[in-house]
Amino acid sequence: MDVNWLDKRLSEQQGRDAGAAQDMRQTMRCKCQNMGRAIESAVGNVGRIITDLRPSILDHRGLWAALEWQAHDFVQSAELALDWNLQEPQPPELPEPQAMAVFRIFRRC
Secondary structure (H helix, E strand, C coil): CHHHHHHHHHHHHHHCCHHHHHHHHHHHHHHHHHHHHHHHHHHHHHHHHHHHHCCHHHHHHCHHHHHHHHHHHHHHHHCCCCCCCCCCCCCCCCCHHHHHHHHHHHHHC
């Protein structure tokens, strides 16, 4: 909608006197800055959604590291304390579909 608004205002610029045209250019600059912030926010949101769906730590470090990461992320946002103690040796790695299911269940709890 903002792009269409800009397109319409640009096509009207030739009919404006110099002062009005300068004011409209400033308004359009502000609109472009707002659009830029909205795009940056959308890109950040998409990145968070992708990470929430399948965090890369699950692929690179395994289920147990992903569970620890998720637990720390939760307690940080909830301002809680966490006593995470996964003793060595770590439990065996699960096949990818099961590991993803366990991670998603853990995240929902």
